[in-house]
Amino acid sequence: MRILLMGNPNVGKSVVFSRMTGARVITSNYPGTTVEYTRGYMRIAGQRVEIADVPGTYSLEPTCKAEEIACRMLEEASDNVIVINIVDATNLERSLNLTLQLLKRRVPMVLVLNLWDEAGHIGVHIDAEKLEQILGVPCVPTVAVTGEGIKKLVERLSEARESDYEYGEDEKWHEIGEIVGKVQRITHRHHTPGEMLADASVKPFPGALIAIGILLLAFEVIRTIGEGLIGRVGEPVFEGLWAPVMLRLSSLLGGTGFVHDLLVGRLVDGEIDFGQSFGLLTTGLFVPFAAVLPYVFAFYLVLSFLEDSGYLPRLAILLDSIMHRVGLHGMAVVPMLLGLGCNVPGALSTRIMESRKERFIAGTLMAICVPCMAQVSMIVGLAGKHGARSLLPIFGTLFVVWILLGRLLERFIRGESPEILMDVPPYRIPHLGGFLKKMWMRIFWFLREAIPWVLLGVLLVNVLYSLGVIQFIGEVAAVVITGILGLPKEAVGGLVVGFLRKDVAVGMLAPLHLSVKQLIVACVVLTMYFPCVATFAVMIKELGILDMLKAAAIMVISALVVGGFLNLIL
Amino acid sequence: MKQQIRLTEMKKQEKGVVVAIVGGGGMTRRLEALGIRPGKRIQKSSESFMRGPVTVRVENAQVAIGFGMASRILVELDRGET
Secondary structure (H helix, E strand, C coil), rough: CCEEEEECCCCCCCHHHHHCCCCCCCCCCCCCCCCCCCEEEEEEEEEEEEEEECCCCCCCCCCCHHHHHHHHHHHCCCCCEEEEEEEEEHHHHHHHHHHHHHCCCCCCCEEEEEEEEEEECCCCCEEEHHHHHHHHCEECCCCCCCEEEEEHHHHHHHHHHHCCCCCHHHHHHHHHHHHHHHEEEEECCCCCHHHHHHHHHHHHHHHHHHHHHHHHHHHHHHHHHHHHHHHHHHHHHHHHHHHHHHHHHHHHHCCCCCCHHHCCCCCCCCCCCCCECCCCCCCHHHHHHHHHHHHHHHHHHHHHHHHCCCCHHHHHHHHHHHHHHHHHHHHHHHHHHHHHHHHHHHHHHHCCCCCCCHHHHHHHHHHHHHCCCHHHHHHHHHHHHHHHHHHHHHHHHHHHHHHHHHHHHHHCCCCCCCEEEEEEECCCCCCCCHHHHHHHHHHHHHHHHHHHHHHHHHHHHHHHHCCCHHHHHHHHHHHHHHHHHCCCCHHHHHHHCCCCCCCHHHHHHHHHHCCCCHHHHHHHHHHCCCCHHHHHHHHHHHCHHHHHHHHHHHHHHHHHHHHHHHHHHH | CCCCEEEHHHCCCCEEEEECCCCCCHHHHHHCCCCCCCCCCEEECCCCCCCCEEEEEEECCEEEHHHHHHEEEEEEEECCCC
């Protein structure tokens, strides 16, 4: 047997899913968090049952890629399937639109009235039993974040049945109105402080001020926590505890040779330099754990809070006009922000955009101009010692390129850029359990993705150097590297490794003793010229091979143009 | 005599009833799915400059609508004046 969890976006499907299966999925407070289905399993009456968390959809006529996935999953469902239709109890009327369409498909169904507590708070009272009589399927109230009602839901799965509810398509809304009139009672209430804040934060004033305040605060929190963790935990642990062990290993291995250099790397003045030694056990561990993880942790702490509170859609509304200038609409802040954490989820989340043109622009701009947190933390570590003199030109250039390139793509990419049309969820206080779980998942995913690639990158550097491959590429590419970009030939190593992993690539610039100008050019070009291999693979899947080739050409050309330009004017 | 105006011409906090959506089936259906269709009471909660999106409250939801789409939603204001 299979169970599909279906419902409108942002009604809590993923929360119900993780409550039922214990499986780990990301949940947030904005429509479009889930863009891909996730399978999980649970035991019901001794039987192993597959449950699928399906992206949210407002109807069975899809309007974006995430909705298409939802509809296709229903189409492909076999006989032995139950649909759990999750509806938002605070917005019963519009939720029932999808419910009636599902009932018409004659699949066995159970209806879940989620956000039951919130409905009560705002004075919405629903008679679940009466609704059950009218629709002819079990109706279970739940509060998924606390787990209330989930047990009841599982118990009643066996009662799932096909409804014989009949209605004419033309009278659909009239029909829904009648149902709501029969089962829902509304008691008077006043505007809550949350709603007042909700209105304030989407108005140009004071919304824009609030946004600037929040973003500055977010930046400050990330910097403080990131720097703090590196200075107080990461570096002391590696310098104090790990370095002596490595020196011991170094002398055990005889202080030289291929194996020594592979594991420990080159000693700098007889000491381990975790930034420059480039051994698997030195730089290979230091980069992911001590240099990058602190910033990744700090970033996801802030991002998760913004996601769960419901602020992201407000930011989307405020930035909508600006986003239209680059052929996108406000919701494109989601791929950009997620991409700032890691480009892979950023690329996946372009599915919430409606048109092909938007997905192409969003994916390309994200891959070119949005450095991931791993890369940001290495850039800050390397160029940060020159302060704003180097950091400002690097990130400023990326921002300006984002706008200019976006304008160009908007003009030259064919297709439509629809307007924003989005449900704005209420502000919610993040649920601590869900918040911690999400943090843990993201940290775990980062380590699982990053460590193998970082180690492979370090390994590759060692092998390619000892074979002379990188030196060879350096000679061949000297025209570009030295001629156009004004970098030393050795910088080609970073560009080669940048295909694999950007943080290692930036780390490879450390021993080159670049001038401030060269640092700026190198960091900008490393961000722009190509996404890392993991992002590249996802983008091929999302855009298709042809569009991805187009995107790749844009990446390389714009990196050379911008890098060459910086080299000329700085 | 009640007055019909575009959603974009409504003032902030003004209330009214949607009377018509001037647009194709796709747009109408997408708006319907978010609870905006003829006969619904709405309240405009914000607008932005540079033809940015309009947000409205409908039932217990808040919905953001792009300017072009919003200008094709006709609303009958509660009050007859102005």
